[in-house]
Amino acid sequence: MDRNAFPFNLVDQSKEVGLFVGNFATNGTSSPASASNKGKGWTVARTSQGLFTVTFANKFLRVNAFIPFLRLATPVARFVQTGLIVTASKTVQIRLLDASGAVQDAAAATNNRISFIAALKGPDNCPLQGVFHLGHKRLLVMGSFGPNSTSSPLAASHYGNGFTAVRTGTGAHRLDFSSTFNTLECFIPSLQLDSATDRYAVGGALSASAGTAVVTTYDISAGATDVTADANRRIHFLAIGRLTGTEA
Amino acid sequence: MAILQSDGVAEVQGYGYGLTVCSGSASQADVARKAFLDCSVPGAATFDTVLEAKTAGTAGNSLRLTTVADGATVKAYLDLPGASINTVLEAHTAGRAGNSITVAAVNDATGVVASLACNGTGKTTGLNTVLEYATFGTAGNAWKVAVEPGSGGGEGVNVFEDAVNKVLTIMYETAVSTVANVEAALAGLTYIAIKTTGTGATVLAAATDRMPATSLAGGTEQQYLVVTPTTLVIHYKATATTITQVEALITALAGGDDIVDVKTGGTGATIWASGDAFAATPLASGNDPCWASYSAPLMTVHYADGVTTVGAFEAVIAALSGVSDVIDVKTTGTPANVLGAPADTIAAAAFASGTAAAAISTDQGVGATLTHTGTGEYTLTLKDKFADLIVDGAGLNLGSLSDQKLAAKAWSGSAKTISFAVWDWSGAAVADPVLDSGDRLNWFLVLSNASY
Numbered sequence: 001m002d003r004n005a006f007p008f009n010l011v012d013q014s015k016e017v018g019l020f021v022g023n024f025a026t027n028g029t030s031s032p033a034s035a036s037n038k039g040k041g042w043t044v045a046r047t048s049q050g051l052f053t054v055t056f057a058n059k060f061l062r063v064n065a066f067i068p069f070l071r072l073a074t075p076v077a078r079f080v081q082t083g084l085i086v087t088a089s090k091t092v093q094i095r096l097l098d099a100s101g102a103v104q105d106a107a108a109a110t111n112n113r114i115s116f117i118a119a120l121k122g123p124d125n126c127p128l129q130g131v132f133h134l135g136h137k138r139l140l141v142m143g144s145f146g147p148n149s150t151s152s153p154l155a156a157s158h159y160g161n162g163f164t165a166v167r168t169g170t171g172a173h174r175l176d177f178s179s180t181f182n183t184l185e186c187f188i189p190s191l192q193l194d195s196a197t198d199r200y201a202v203g204g205a206l207s208a209s210a211g212t213a214v215v216t217t218y219d220i221s222a223g224a225t226d227v228t229a230d231a232n233r234r235i236h237f238l239a240i241g242r243l244t245g246t247e248a
Numbered sequence: 249m250a251i252l253q254s255d256g257v258a259e260v261q262g263y264g265y266g267l268t269v270c271s272g273s274a275s276q277a278d279v280a281r282k283a284f285l286d287c288s289v290p291g292a293a294t295f296d297t298v299l300e301a302k303t304a305g306t307a308g309n310s311l312r313l314t315t316v317a318d319g320a321t322v323k324a325y326l327d328l329p330g331a332s333i334n335t336v337l338e339a340h341t342a343g344r345a346g347n348s349i350t351v352a353a354v355n356d357a358t359g360v361v362a363s364l365a366c367n368g369t370g371k372t373t374g375l376n377t378v379l380e381y382a383t384f385g386t387a388g389n390a391w392k393v394a395v396e397p398g399s400g401g402g403e404g405v406n407v408f409e410d411a412v413n414k415v416l417t418i419m420y421e422t423a424v425s426t427v428a429n430v431e432a433a434l435a436g437l438t439y440i441a442i443k444t445t446g447t448g449a450t451v452l453a454a455a456t457d458r459m460p461a462t463s464l465a466g467g468t469e470q471q472y473l474v475v476t477p478t479t480l481v482i483h484y485k486a487t488a489t490t491i492t493q494v495e496a497l498i499t500a501l502a503g504g505d506d507i508v509d510v511k512t513g514g515t516g517a518t519i520w521a522s523g524d525a526f527a528a529t530p531l532a533s534g535n536d537p538c539w540a541s542y543s544a545p546l547m548t549v550h551y552a553d554g555v556t557t558v559g560a561f562e563a564v565i566a567a568l569s570g571v572s573d574v575i576d577v578k579t580t581g582t583p584a585n586v587l588g589a590p591a592d593t594i595a596a597a598a599f600a601s602g603t604a605a606a607a608i609s610t611d612q613g614v615g616a617t618l619t620h621t622g623t624g625e626y627t628l629t630l631k632d633k634f635a636d637l638i639v640d641g642a643g644l645n646l647g648s649l650s651d652q653k654l655a656a657k658a659w660s661g662s663a664k665t666i667s668f669a670v671w672d673w674s675g676a677a678v679a680d681p682v683l684d685s686g687d688r689l690n691w692f693l694v695l696s697n698a699s700y
Contacts, residue, residue: 021267021638021639021694022638022639023637023638023639023640038636038637038638038696039638067641069639069640069641069642069655069656070655070656071640071655071656071657071658071659072655072656072657072669073657073658075624075655075657075669075671075678076671077671077673077676078655078671079653079655079671099673111656111657111658111659113640115637115638115639115640115641115656116639117639117641117692117694140269183612184612185271185272185273185612185613186271186272186273186612186613186690186691186692187273187643187645187688187690188641188642188643188690188692189643200653202643202644202645202646202649202653203643203644203645203646203688203690204645204646204647204649205645205647205686206645206686206688216649218649220651220673223649224649238641238692240269240271240272240613240692242612
């Protein structure tokens with residue numbers, strides 16, 4: 001893994017997982033103008049209506065976590081969803097969907113942008129990827145797992161370290177972190193699907209003292225919904241936990 | 249690779265860029281709540297609507313609701329004030345809207361009959377008869393008269409009234425027909441009559457007694473109406489206009505002008521006098537089955553006993569506008585329920601339970617403060633200034649799932665702010681989240697010290 005290519009190379013103990021961050025401006029029915037890109041180590045193109053393909057410069061073994069975010073100057077019924085991840089071509093799809101799950105474009109505007117953070121595992125296998133130290137008081141945990149319909153996710157579907165996921169109810173999974181926290185400061189989940197659907201992941205109850213967080217797969221038209229197993233149906237997340245009660 | 253502690257969450261030294269992760273979450277014990285009133289609680293029997301203040305906060309607790317069972321379907325009306333006039337008019341459409349219609353009467357109509365002198369410049373020389381339209385009014389101004397010599401074959405005088413083209417044609421026999429002959433031929437016509445006879449013995453000549461089609465002029469109405477959507481002005485001619493004539497004009501109103509009807513006809517032959525003029529006077533007593541009036545802080549809703557339904561009541565509330573638009577329907581009742589009296593009469597019932605928003609607690613994460621800056625909108629203000637924003641992640645933690653999602657809206661590096669909006673799928677608009685204990689708004693930003 002060529003870490004020098006990572007513009008934002010926050011590394012774990014094994015130094016084999018890189019974080020990529022970036023954002024780009026939507027541009028109507030055209031591809032984002034490359035000049036609008038913020039971040040390095042990737043390019044992006046509009047593949048079709050509402051579908052953007054991010055291509056990373058470096059090869060990676062897998063995507064431990066990929067979380068896209070949508071910023072819209074005028075809030076409307078839109079959200080972004082991770083689509084197909086193809087390691088061979090170093091690509092990750094981002095869909096821009098409306099409330100019915102239909103792909104939509106977004107016009108070019110100063111505050112119309114899509115951003116993302118990706119935790120990519122490099123070619124060198126490492127045992128402890130995915131848990132990052134932010135200063136000496138915080139941990140950033142990024143990972144993903146494959147929902148398994150009404151069963152708990154298989155252990156093999158866990159990408160990233162420091163957590164396990166168990167199904168606790170319809171569409172609901174509890175993440176058990178390997179560490180407890182003084183405070184669980186931030187928890188943002190994201191749903192990857194193989195095809196465009198009006199579903200996303202929403203955070204639920206958090207417990208810093210127990211080191212747990214709940215994430216539910218949510219169907220806009222039907223509420224909490226289980227997701228059947230598929231290589232490209234995964235729940236991604238990032239969590240930041242503070243280890244001590246006082247700031248430095 | 250240096251990982252540096254900062255007063256943000258963490259500062260990370262990337263390759264060529266100083267990147268800072270700023271993340272955190274905030275809770276709000278409660279958003280502002282709207283005061284509400286369950287109409288069934290004050291004792292109403294079938295009145296199961298729940299109303300709420302339009303605006304959240306404690307101010308809504310001052311609102312009061314009174315219901316009065318005096319609604320009915322009644323047309324507004326007016327007994328015309330003129331001393332000689334005993335016509336009663338009513339609004340064409342029933343309801344309180346008719347009370348906004350005013351009626352006035354002005355004695356300024358002249359009632360002149362359109363006329364035409366047949367001789368003069370550009371007209372005839374010998375035919376000095378003056379013709380006029382059969383009745384007063386502007387309709388006569390549309391008629392024309394033409395005078396032409398005939399073919400000279402002993403045809404005498406012939407006249408033709410063309411009612412379609414509104415032309416009277418007079419044809420005379422050159423050097424034979426006299427003015428008296430023409431006037432004799434004009435007797436008994438439908439539209440045109442002789443106003444003043446000419447010199448009967450004058451013999452009409454071919455060259456000088458022609459007249460191209462020439463319009464009658466000067467005709468004015470003896471009575472007429474000027475109508476707007478909310479005003480009716482009766483213009484009449486004192487000592488000439490009759491009650492029948494005015495009522496006929498009002499009855500003939502059509503389309504958008506049909507704002508009033510004759511409710512009770514007066515004494516038809518009575519003639520309007522100069523003293524019968526009156527200033528704009530509103531119709532009165534129009535009423536609706538259900539309507540609302542608002543005088544802060546009291547909303548009074550009038551309904552018809554045994555007629556008004558809960559659904560109709562709620563429609564009136566939904567239609568409130570302007571300064572009266574202070575309450576909404578929080579929970580609809582049973583639409584078909586019919587309101588009765590006194591069972592559903594409410595006296596100044598108070599709205600309650602409106603609360604101010606609890607302060608947002610940015611108690612997790614450092615380096616930024618979140619504030620509620622509008623409906624469904626939150627603004628994160630960073631402690632430090634950054635040149636650029638790379639990742640603007642946001643998410644809601646909800647104990648009870650709802651159709652809501654948090655996303656970034658606008659970034660301002662100079663102001664050190666980024667705003668977030670909560671989109672409500674089911675409401676199809678931004679909305680404040682209903683935050684329960686433990687629910688949180690999360691953000692995850694990656695900021696750059698250098699501009700891209």
